[in-house]
Amino acid sequence: MNFENFCKVLFKSFLASCLFCLNSYTCDIDGNSGFLPENDDWIPVSDINKAGGGSVSKRDFNTLIDEIADIYRSTIEGKGKTFVVKKNWTDGTVNAYAKQEEDVWTVAMFGGLARHEGITEDAMALVMCHELGHHLAGAPIYFDRFGEAHWASSEGQSDYWAGSKCFRKWAEDQNNRRIVRKLKAPELVVNACEKAHKEENDQRICIRVAMAGKSLANLFAKYQTTGKVIAFDTPSAHVVDKTDPTHPKGQCRLDTYYNSGLCDIHHTIDTSFSDQEQGTCNRRDGYSSGVRPLCWFKPRY
Numbered sequence: 001m002n003f004e005n006f007c008k009v010l011f012k013s014f015l016a017s018c019l020f021c022l023n024s025y026t027c028d029i030d031g032n033s034g035f036l037p038e039n040d041d042w043i044p045v046s047d048i049n050k051a052g053g054g055s056v057s058k059r060d061f062n063t064l065i066d067e068i069a070d071i072y073r074s075t076i077e078g079k080g081k082t083f084v085v086k087k088n089w090t091d092g093t094v095n096a097y098a099k100q101e102e103d104v105w106t107v108a109m110f111g112g113l114a115r116h117e118g119i120t121e122d123a124m125a126l127v128m129c130h131e132l133g134h135h136l137a138g139a140p141i142y143f144d145r146f147g148e149a150h151w152a153s154s155e156g157q158s159d160y161w162a163g164s165k166c167f168r169k170w171a172e173d174q175n176n177r178r179i180v181r182k183l184k185a186p187e188l189v190v191n192a193c194e195k196a197h198k199e200e201n202d203q204r205i206c207i208r209v210a211m212a213g214k215s216l217a218n219l220f221a222k223y224q225t226t227g228k229v230i231a232f233d234t235p236s237a238h239v240v241d242k243t244d245p246t247h248p249k250g251q252c253r254l255d256t257y258y259n260s261g262l263c264d265i266h267h268t269i270d271t272s273f274s275d276q277e278q279g280t281c282n283r284r285d286g287y288s289s290g291v292r293p294l295c296w297f298k299p300r301y
Contacts, residue, residue, distance in 0.1 A: 035096040035127055035130060036095050036220070036223060037247060039094060041093075041116075042092035042093065043115040044112075045089070045090055047115055055119070056119060056121055056124050058111070062089065065085060065124075066087075067170060068132065069128075071169050072132055072166075075136065080103065082103055082104045084105065086106065086109065089114075091111055092115075093111075093113070094110070096108060100151050107135075109124075109127070109128060116219060118218050119215060119216075122208050125212065126163065126212045129166030130158045130159055133162050133166065134152045135152075135153075136153070137160070137161030137165075138270075138273045138275075139153070140153070140154045141153050154244075155247045156244070156256055156292065156296040157292075159248075159256040160280070161271055162260065163257050163260025163261050164260040164263045166267075167208070168209075172201065177204060179204070183208070189211070189258075192210075193206035193207050193210070193261065193262065196261075196289060196290060206261040208261075209257060209260060213258055213260075214230075214254060216253070217230045217251070217253060217254035217257075223250075224249065230251045232258060236251045236252040236295035238294075238295040240297070244296045248295055256292065259281075259291055260290075263287075264290060277300075283299060284299070284301050
């Protein structure tokens with residue numbers, strides 16, 4: 001093959017890989033997209049005090065990111081990796097992402113998302129946990145179009161791990177009684193959390209996860225064209241024939257967050273990249289709630 005033909009083949013290969021990246025809405029593999037589908041929204045710092053703006057201050061934004069990062073820093077560094085957390089408060093981007101480049105594992109958070117209408121501190125914590133989940137949540141993971149495994153946990157798995165592991169670790173020593181009093185959670189959610197957990201503190205954290213998920217679900221609805229109302233009592237009826245690693249629809253994501261809070265497997269029991277059942281609530285073990293929704297997850301049994 002002469003040099004000219006070699007360059008043509010190389011260019012075609014590069015173009016194909018770019019098309020794959022652009023067509024897969026991921027938070028992870030190349031850092032090209034994020035927690036939300038690609039969007040042009042931009043919310044500057046000057047919008048923080050406008051009516052309807054998010055309730056997350058710069059101080060709270062930086063604090064919760066640091067607190068959650070510190071929980072998992074030793075885990076990541078114990079794997080011989082460098083953990084980089086980018087707190088882009090002045091950046092108006094409405095998104096967040098995770099990325100791995102060789103031995104550098106990155107999570108990037110943006111002030112534009114924190115300033116979005118309806119976003120709460122707990123919702124931002126859940127986003128931070130989701131991005132960490134791409135690094136740590138285990139299987140199911142992403143596969144490229146050639147069937148090769150990538151480093152990142154799938155979107156649904158990252159959502160599930162965010163609520164069932166990461167958020168619980170972050171919230172367990174907080175004043176959950178005081179926080180829950182302010183949430184005005186639906187009776188449906190309160191009853192479900194009280195049924196799922198024996199300990200009162202676990203019940204309150206479960207409620208916080210559900211309400212944080214609802215805050216994010218309201219945001220997801222903006223980027224959908226279905227016009228459907230996203231609610232706790234209208235779970236997705238969609239059933240996949242194989243696990244979908246990409247962003248589920250808004251209702252499906254709410255279902256995932258809600259169930260992640262209902263799972264009673266303790267947050268100290270880790271998930272696994274080799275066993276997608278480890279550390280999770282599964283139907284084969286008799287669970288009917290707290291499980292990963294069938295709208296994105298296909299059990300192997």
